[in-house]
Amino acid sequence: MEPSPATTAPVSTVTATSAIPAPVQDTRPAFDAQNVSIFYTQKPAVDGVTLQVPSRSVTAIIGPSGCGKSTFLRCLNRMHELVPGARMTGTIRLYGDDLYAPEIDPTVVRRRVGMVFQKSNPFPTMSIAENVTVGLRLNGVRDRAFLRERMEQALRMSALWDEVKNDLNRPGISLSGGQQQRLCIARAVAVQPEVLLMDEPASALDPIATSKVEELINDLKKNYTIVIVTHNMQQATRVADQTAFFYLGKLIEFAPTRELFNNPRQPQTEAYITGRFG
Amino acid sequence: MPAATLPPANAVSRETSSPAAVPRDNRHGWRKGKSTLASGVSLACALIVITPLGFVLGYLILKGASSLNLAFFFNLPAPVGETGGGVANANVGTFVVIAIASVIGVPVGIFGAIYLTEYGGRRFNSVVRLGADILNGVPSIVWGIVAYALLVNHDVVLFGHTIWHKGFSTLAGGVALAFILIPMVLRTTEEVLLLVPNGYREAATALGINRWRICVQIVAKTALKGIVTGVMLAVARIAGETAPLLFTALGNRFWSFQFHGPITALPGEFAQGFAQPIAALPLQIFSYAISPYDDWHRQAWAAALVLILLVLSLNVGLRYLTRDRVVRVMTKP
Amino acid sequence: MSDPKQMRPASRARDAVFQWFCFLMACGVLVLIVLVGYVLWGGSADVFRKFGWKFLTGSDWDPNTGSFGALPFIFGTLVSSLLALAIAAPLAISTAIYLTELAPHRLRQPLVFMIEMLSAIPSVIYGLWAIFIMLPWLSQSVFPLLRHSLGALPKSIPLFHHEIPTPALLFSGPTGAGYSMLSGAIIIAVMILPIITSVSREILRSVPDLQREAAYGLGATRWEVTRIAVLSYAKKGLFGAMILGLGRALGETMAVTMVIGNTPRISPSLFSPGYTLASVIANEFAEATSDDYLHALVAIGLVLMAVTVVVNLCAQLILKLSGTEVGAVR
Incomplete structure (x- = not known):
């Protein structure tokens, strides 16, 4: 597991002005999910989903509340295991590596697959700078120059650097809601994951902050594979290259975004995007 | 509208x-x-x-303040029958006994609470919680009996070696107070940790940080202020405990720790001190208050003033610093 | 550094070690319970084997002759605690009502603060204060007053050829220096006032505002709102608060020991000295010379522990049933 494609990027190419280098040059699908089902109780929350997420693009997952879209997202970095009693069947591969192989430590999976949450959650005891570097520091990185460089890159990539560069020592929670969310994205990017998962990242933000986050997503996809769960169909059309529609735990349709919204093949998809339910 | x-x-x-x-x-x-x-x-x-608050505090100041001076703080008790003397050994004794209790009790309470909030299953947690609630209701003098049975009444033998010789001792007093501290710290810490929003745990997990680091450096650190407050209030509580010390620490009119050997003898002298009976402010107040001597009564008031200043300043200070309602509610006796 | 991310490899071993360590610490509480049970039960088994139930029902306590009857202590503990509760509960609950319902808002915080401070005062300091300030006052003014008023009533009234004793008996007999059951009960009452007040206050605060608003909407006065909407809603919880106070009273040691007189005697007069379970342990444990004596004191500890645990569990149960979440450490 350790000598994964992610570890091949040499440090020397990292400079303060460049972005954090694209961790993956692989053209294979980022995620290859085969027949994935997830159970919290007897009834599956996600039921037999097979899906391939293309590398370095934005994939949106849409669907009504309770359709299993968040649960599916969380099993992509094994976050669903935090819920006691959760079970998962099927296989998920990240660039060919089975994420659920018995010898794989979920911690390693989560270093490769970052996540941004619905509610922004900067650590309240930490400054802006500390928040960005926390993933590296608590994973054993001691090199101060490296940390400093990474922090600046991550903040630049999340379009926050110009706004906060003069008060990096202020508490992270002193920022506005939209800035906090971008700080959380910077925090996730700083550990150089191969994929970023976003669970309704803009649903708690006002329209201006939302558009900033969406711009950011568009920037990030040059380097990252992004999977975003959203209940906002306009957002999906704005940011996503391809869109998956979930309904009652099942993947109903997965197609390029324009195609899915303009020319849905399944009647349920059509019903949902025309607002007849959900 | x-x-x-x-x-x-x-x-x-x-x-x-x-x-x-x-x-x-x-x-x-x-x-x-x-x-x-x-x-x-x-x-x-x-x-x-x-x-009673006004009366107790008023009389403590009225009767105790005039006897408070540096000599009272820094002198040993005078020989029985003579007037004067101080509570230097009791000051040090209170500090030492509380330190032993904290060293034993605080980690057990805090890490136990971390287990409950971060790892434990529902059933195990409810058993431990009920257990802690029961222990919190146990009269403090019972803990004296337990420590007495463990360390005062018996030698402690491990693998054929006697590692502890029976007798009234500093250690027994500290252990008795630690028993009181453990369930208190466990419950207050647990309640504070439960207040840490799950979002922080999730965010840290998603960064690929190891679980134990999340527990210590994210969750416990976020709740640090509350934990410290809870611990300090619990310590303030045991600082005034008398009953569990009556037949464990026993009291002592002299120094329990005496250092006059070469530096190499220090560990031995320490060990010896821990095995000696030791004075403590509450014990001193008790024995002076029920004594027949007027001068001891005067000193009891003065010692009580010292003790109340210690306890109340801890309480007032912490309550002022953390105006967090939950913490206050939880740490009320 | 071989890893360009410079991160250390994830270690499941450390996680496992940490989890086990925390687990052991959490088990510490269970170990303590076993330990208390083992020490108290193991230490007192001899006594119960030797004296059986007579240990609990016998009223003669004389270590010199080897006779150990714990009844005077059980009597003293129950009487002093119940009396303390009778004194403290009405005062504490009224205070809680005042604090949550009736007091002007700017008075509430300072009052609550003072009550918290009261609960922080160590027992031995209450005892000191009681010996030198409260006892002289009680024995010189309050007790004679009680004796000459209530105590002067007929001690018994004839009824169908029987003489029925009256409460006047409680206030008869010499008052001495004030070391008495009544003094013990009063100092316990002072000490359990803060806890009953603060728990009651929590309970009253947990009454939904909707209840109050409904009553106000009917044009009720402030007191009527309190009586109709708040008290009837909070009855159970307030009872739980009282039981919690009783549990605290039963285990109270130092201050009682200093004023109750420490005489193992059962007397109807509240002016005569008494003795409690906790006091006899406090006074005699360090000096118990024979094994029998020591074991008898451990057995008394067992009785004390059993009573307080049962009372505390009842209180927890009542509070849980009344639906109020009261803070952890009480």
């Missing part, structure tokens, strides 16, 4: 339903009078309840 224009409940009551609104209620005056009477009676009760 009509609801928005309604005054809050308290405002309504202050106007007490204007007579115009209820013109036919001829008992209105009587009802209003009854309400005033009830306020008066309950105010009187409240005054009675807080009176």
Whole structure:
């Protein structure tokens, strides 16, 4: 597991002005999910989903509340295991590596697959700078120059650097809601994951902050594979290259975004995007 | 929105339903009078309840302040029958006994609480919680009996070696207080940790940080202020405990720790000190208060003033620093 | 550094070690319970084997002759605690009502603060204060007053050829220096006032405002709102608060020991000295010379522990049933 494609990027190419280098040059699908089902109780929350997420693009997952879209997202970095009693069947591969192989430590999976949450959650005891570097520091990185460089890159990539560069020592929670969310994205990017998962990242933000986050997503996809769960169909059309529609735990349709919204093949998809339910 | 224009409940009551609104209620005056009477009676009760605070503090200052001076702090008790002397050994003893109790009790309480909030299953947690609640209700003197049975009444033998010789000792006193500390710290820490939003745990997990680091450096660190407050209030509580020390630490009119050997003898002297009976402020107050000597009564007041300053300053300071309601509610005795 | 991310490899071993460590610490509480049970039960088994139930029902306590009857202590503990509760509960609950319902808002915080401070004062300091300030006052003014008023009533009234004793008996007999059951009860009452007040206050605060607003909407006065909407809603919880106070009273040691007189005697007069379970342990444990004596004191500890645990569990149960979440450490 350790000598994964992610570890091949040499440090020397990292400079303060460049972005954090694209961790993956692989053209294979980022995620290859085969027949994935997830159970919290007897009834599956996600039921037999097979899906391939293309590398370095934005994939949106849409669907009504309770359709299993968040649960599916969380099993992509094994976050669903935090819920006691959760079970998962099927296989998920990240660039060919089975994420659920018995010898794989979920911690390693989560270093490769970052996540941004619905509610922004900067650590309240930490400054802006500390928040960005926390993933590296608590994973054993001691090199101060490296940390400093990474922090600046991550903040630049999340379009926050110009706004906060003069008060990096202020508490992270002193920022506005939209800035906090971008700080959380910077925090996730700083550990150089191969994929970023976003669970309704803009649903708690006002329209201006939302558009900033969406711009950011568009920037990030040059380097990252992004999977975003959203209940906002306009957002999906704005940011996503391809869109998956979930309904009652099942993947109903997965197609390029324009195609899915303009020319849905399944009647349920059509019903949902025309607002007849959900 | 009509609801928005309604005054809050308290405002309504202050106007007490204007007579115009209820013109036919001829008992209105009587009802209003009854309400005033009830306020008066309950105010009187409240005054009675807080009176002892004024009386106790007032008399402590009145009777104790005049005896407080540096000599009282830094002198050993005078030989029986002579007047004067101080509580230097009791000051040090209180500190040492509390330190032993904290070293044993605080980690157990904090890490136990971390297990409950971060790892434990529902059933295990409810058992431990119930257990801690039961232990919190156990009279403190019972802990004295337990420590007595463990360390005062028996040698402790491990693999054929006697590692502890029986007798009244500093260690037994500290252990007795640690037993009181453990369930208190466990429960307060648990309640504070439960207040840490799950979002922080999730965010840290998603960064690929190891679980134990999340527990210590994210969750516990976020709750640090509350944990420290809870621990300090618990320590303030055991600082005034007397009953568990009566037959463990026992009390001592001299120094328990004596250092006059070469530096290489220090560990041995330490060990010897831990095995000696030791003085503590509450014990000193008790034995002086029930003694027949006026001078000891005077010193009991002075020592009580020292103790109350210690306990109340901890309480007042912490309550001022953390105006977090939950912490305050939880750490009330 | 071989890893360009410079991160250390994830270690499941450390996680496992940490989890086990925390687990052991959490088990510490269970170990303590076993330990208390083992020490108290193991230490007192001899006594119960030797004296059986007579240990609990016998009223003669004389270590010199080897006779150990714990009844005077059980009597003293129950009487002093119940009396303390009878004194403290009405005052504490009224205070809680005042604090949550009736007091002007700017008075509430300072009053609550003072009550918290009261609960922080160590027992031994209450005892010191009681010996030198409260006892002289009680024995010189309050007790004679009680004796000459209530105590002067007929001690018994004839009824169908029987003499029925009256409460006047409680206030008869010499008052001495004030070391008495009544003094013990009063100092316990002072010490349990803060806890009953603060728990009651929590309970009253947990009454939904909707209840109050409904009553105000009917044109009720402030007291009527309290009586109808708040008290009837909070009855159970307030009872739980009282039981919690009783549990605290039963285990109270130092201050009682200093004023109750420490005489193992059962007497109807509240002016005569008494003895409690906790006091006899406090006074005699360090000096218990024979094994029998020591074991008898451990057995008394067992009785004390059993009573307080049962009372505390009842209180927890009542509070839980009344639906109020009261803070952890009480």
